[in-house]
Amino acid sequence: METVLETKNITMKFGGLVAVDNFSMKLGKSDLVGIIGPNGAGKTTIFNMITGIYKPTEGDILLANENIVGKHVALITQKGIARTFQNIRLFKDLTVLDNIRIAGHYRTDYGLMANILRTKKFHQEEKRLKAEAIELLKIFKLDGKLNHLAKNLPYGEQRRLEIARALATKPDVLLLDEPAAGMNPNETADLTKLIRWVRDEFKIAILLIEHDMRLVMEVCERIYVVDHGELIAKGNPEEVQKNPKVIEAYLGTQDEKEGKE
């Protein structure tokens, strides 16, 4: 299988604290992989390293065999990694349409002068951008709300819009950071379907972090389990569930975790 994204022994140290230690993983084309682990295990740190927000202290991150360590966040997105955020980060005061069009920004081909003078090229590109955005929003059943402000959408639709916005950057890899956070069981069930369907429809690899065990076990084909920054198990959902280390580290602290949330 063709590998799209690979992390090789990435380590992240914050002063004396080792947040992530020697983490290696592979993500194949149109894989659906999950990273789980207790709170503070370093999952989001892994995401932040992959997307370029943090620069790993050691190790390489290969996107289509190209090392992207130290590259700018925006450049990494342009090269094909898109993400959503744990605490939805939409452009709240902008319309649904504008949220999607901003994601198409780096593929827009006209300069500042063309913008100011509103040349023919400007109109062509804007027309294309809008058409693409509407097409994408249709798929996510948001095309009836083009002019609604993002902040006025219901929670579930905000999540959908954020995924749509990430997809508008035309990624090869989509990272979802706790997509089910704050959702009720019905919404989570819908989300499960949506995630699988996005993978099939757009033929991209999806990597997700999630606390909701049911969602992870149901949707992911492979799972990496991290605890205290270290990889303690990997495999398919059944294997992982049976792994004694995982039960000890993750499922064993389930009460504590639920207590916190």
Added chain:
Amino acid sequence: MEYFSHLLLNSGIFIILSVSLNLINGICGQFSLGHAGFWAVGAYTGAAYGVYLAPDFLPDFVNLFISCGIGFLTAALAGVLIGVPCLRLRGDYLAIATLGFGEIIRIIIMNMDTVGGPRGFTNIPLWSNLFWVYAWVAITILVIANILRGTHGRAIISIREDEIAADSMGIYTFKYKTMAFVLGAGFAGLAGSLFAHANQFLHPNGFTFMWSVIILLMIILGGLGSITGSIVGAVILTFLPEMLRFMGETISEWRMVIYAVLLILLMLMKPTGIFGKHEFNVLSFLAKFTGKKKEII
């Protein structure tokens, strides 16, 4: 009458200043307090062209055009010099850094003898008139409004909305922050050049930090992020203190107090400013009465 037209001319200059500051503060969300500095750069370089370099054979409006160009470019250059190191800072830190740079510019001018230093810069040719000021007002508004309706404008707005999200949408946020900052500085310089050729006299103390605050007040009053709001804010804050002069002796004496109270009341009743982040649109305003809904994209 001359008094009134002078007021009108000043309000035009302040419209350019407030709209350009709005591009930095309201639209891009970078809190800058150095606008008077850029205004001063444009005013002094534009005036210096008028006093030392301008060839007499050119008609006044051509000279004014060149002077405005020089004002724009030098202020934009100052914007690059200040923006590149400062825009790495955020929020309050950026405000303090830009404030400091604004004052540095003023102190430098104060110590430059060729432009009069502390004595002030005199004998600046009178080139500005109502027509050319408002022509530049129109150009400024048109340029900034056009940018906002394109992909560059959306990139600039996305920084205000959420910088981390903007980064991860493939937008080089630093580039667009600098773009907004430099354009804003440039237009402030242009306003400075118009101002110099209207007043014919410049003094470094005319560009203190207080003026940055007053321009900021205009855009907050009108609504951060709204161009139409900035225009209304600039007009109100140039005319209001002057108009209060004519409202009888008592009001005239207390006008600065009334002015302050009015501002406080407005901010209490409408903290987002008159227009908030929205633009006033004649068509959609009329649509409210006719009951027709219009699609605005």
